[in-house]
Amino acid sequence: TGPVTSECLGNLLRVTLSAEYFEDKYLSFSVVDQSGVAWELDEAMASQCGYTVTYSNWSNIEFRASALSCHSHLERDVFTVTLQIKASRTPDMKNAATHLKSATCPYGPWSPREVVCESNYMEVSVRKEVPQTVKDFIQDEPEDWTLAFPEAKVREASIWQIVFHQPEEKKALLVSDAWSAGYGLNTTDTRVLLRIPYTAEQIQLVEDQGITFSAVRSSTFYKQRWMILMVDTAVACPVDGVDYANRTIIWTVPKYIQLLSAGATSFKDVLVEAGVDLHKLSAKEMASRRYVLLNDLNAITVKMPIGAEGGYYKTSVSSGQHGAKYTVNLFLEHQWEDNKWGLTKYTIIKEIETPFEQVELAITNNSNLSARLMNVTVGTFLPDVELVNLIIEGVTVAVPEAVQHGCLIHEIRHANGSKAYVIQVPFDAPSIKKEYVSTDMRAYTLNVTLVFIIHPISETFTVPVTTVSTVKDAVLPTARGFCDGRNLHLIITRGNVDQNWLPFISDWHLTPEAAQKYSYSLRDNGSHLAISVPFLSSHVRYEDFHASGIKASLHLTLKDGITLANRKDFSISCRFSPSELIQCLPNGTVVITAVKLVGIADLDTSLLVLRDRECKPSLVTEKTATFKFNVNTCGTNRKFNSTTMTYENEVLYFRPGNDTPVYQLKFACSYAIKQTVDVQYESKKNPPPSIKPGFGSLALSLKLFKEKSYSDPYQELEYPVVKYLREALYFEVKLLQPEDERLELNLNDCWATNSQSQDSLPQWPILINGCANSEDSYRTVFHEVNYSSRVKFPQHLKRFEVRMFTFVQGTTLLQE
DSSP: OOOOEEEEEEEEEEEOOOHHTTOEEEEEEEETTTTEEEEEOOHHHHHHHHHEEETTTTTTEEEEEEEEEEOOOOEEEEEEEEEEOOOOSSSSSSSSSSEEEEEEEOOOOOSSSSEESSSEEEEEEEEOOOOOOOOOOGGGGGGGHHHHHHTTTTTTSEEEEEEESSSOOOOEHHHHHHHTTEEEEEESSSSSEEEEEOOOTTEEEEEEEEEEEEEEOEEEEEEEEEEEEEEEEEEEEEEEEEEEEEEEEEEEESOOOOOTTTOOOEEEEEEEEEEEEEOOHHHHHHHHOOOOEOOOOSSSEEEETOOOOBEEEEEEETTTTTEEEEEEEEEEEEEETTTTTTEEEEEEEEEOOOOOOOOOOOOOEEEEETTTTEEEEEEETTEEEEEEEETTTEEEEEEEGGGTOEEEEEEEETTTSSSEEEEETTSSSSEEEEEEEEEEEEEEEEEEEEEEETTTTTTTEEEEEEEEEEESOOOOOEEEEEESSEEEEEEEEESSTTTTTTEEEETOOOOHHHHHHOEEEEEOSSSEEEEEEEEESTTTTEEEEEEEEEEEEEEEEEEETTTTTEEEEEEEEEEGGHHHTTEEETEEEEEEEEBBBOOTTTTTTTOOOOTTTTTTOOOOOEEEEEEEEETSSSOOOEEEEEEEEEEEEEEEEOTTTTTSOOOHHHHEEEEEOOOOOOOOOOOOOOOOOOOOOOOOOOEEEEEEETTTTOOOBGGGOSSSSSOOTTTTTEEEEEEEEEEOTTTTOOOEEEEEEESSSSTSSSEEEEEETTTTTTOOOSEEEEEEEOOSSOOGGGGGGGEEEEEEEOOETTTEEEOO
């Protein structure tokens, strides 16, 4: 127990660092020699000196040392290794904690030849009292002695030279040169050792029984007393031999390979054992795990199911896809006797990793609709995975900062070490997309990408998470409509689904700029959308006309701001007085406006005519045509009765080649007949005319208009009106009743107050006795009123312009 534990495993010492304790820390390893000097390890030194650093069980760190490693202390049948571990939270290793672990392991008895195949090096050690090498074998030719002898005469009693056998040549290296090249050489009282990294220059790849081996043919020379001795230090380790079939790992190792059996003629198996993680398994244990160990004449085969006890799955990523690989650290020990070496002990440590298998990740939506909380579980993941970032709307956010974006992250750990992650986001969080679905339903969508890191390889992968919850909480917009004498009005009350819906009339997007172009009114305060369209405009539909009036309608559609799909339709229909289409002027001029009806789609307003087809419209739009003519022209009929004279005509539309009109709008203007009588009179000086004051009831209106054209008054919803100082205000006073053309409206006095009460103080006169106030810095300006479709009696209206001002007292602004 504890953060650092050790275990003796035959000719190896294993030290394990707990992942829980050393997680997220930077580590350095050093081996302490007998003098107390710490030698820091790197990859090259580890493979040269007999050390291995690897990972096991996801993130546990494993250190292994050979009994004959460079810094181990050998004494009789035990070896001692002292390991120094430094752990820091920063890569510069500042404030590092130091852990010292010393372990002594028994080992023995030694076999005459021992070969170890580790994951990062090959090691062969032979007893010094070995027989002479076989004559005529390629690596034991007399030339080896010729190459070695001169140097041997001057060396001490130790290894002093090694000769490598290549197919093309032999190469002799002194100890110092071999050490510089990365080879590990050592000698004890009884043994000679050669250690070769898999990256060494002299390694050859050879085949035996279809299996590839990493091999080195070499002879090692050492001097003992007055003798020069040569030993065969050939070594070979399998680099493949692993196959997969029916979810089973099949590992095959040939027996008695030629390189290790040169010179021997008879062989006998002494021991064949296998295991996992350097632990040998009994036959009973292997059977319980469904392992199979086969020892045939020429090969040893180990079979085990993928996923069986002893190995573990680790997370992997291929082409961005999440998956896993099954990893197992198999162990094989083969001992045999031959007539050259006697007993050979052959140990292979084989880390096997199966091919990538894609693993589908479960994404479960457990949203709580009543609590309005999106709740999504992602997983399960293996213990080597950690969630580090989220990508929300294109922005990468670290897990601790996700709460600032409305995301709560919880990690769930299971008993077997696996984990899952829970993401909780309120429905009203900015990262949740809200979309109207249908009727009263809204869809809430969480779209987030999770970024994971795999320990200890620090590889990352992403998991996109998109979940949708449908809630019955949609509030659709509603509308009310009304008409006044000149306009159609729609007031839409916003719901909670139409924030991005756009108003369209037919396929025409009603923007503020477009509304201004057509003199429409469009106002949107966020909660209400108000639209006002004049009766005579290109976007009003005219459905029929009768003597009782013209039926006009305005159709408005709210469309999705992204897809432009129709979301909600509104319409308002009203009947307008026929008098809105015709003006009968006192001078006998008639102005008539004909409108295009929806039932006659092919009607071209420019081809409308009067009874006299030479009389064509003076003004044409897509939906209207306006004629201006005298009652005595254009085929106008005249009728009389005792009090009136009536002029009749009609607007007609003929399809080409057809004399029967498909459109017929009859209209008439009536004028009162002025009677003429003969009377006697005598010349008399008439007295000057006099006006007698009187009292009566007059209906007046006072309106404020937006522009000098006096075409668009402010509506009730637009008050209060905000204006800047000296900005023009356009007022119109109109006599509503009685409608007597003999009357003329004159304004006498007009004043402004600081409140709605006309008698409140202070006051400022705008008109005095019908004239502008001479004390005004900006004088009131009167505007002429002319006949128009809206103005029948210009004498009943007065229009004037006043510059915006405010009441002050000294330098203080007076407010109500």
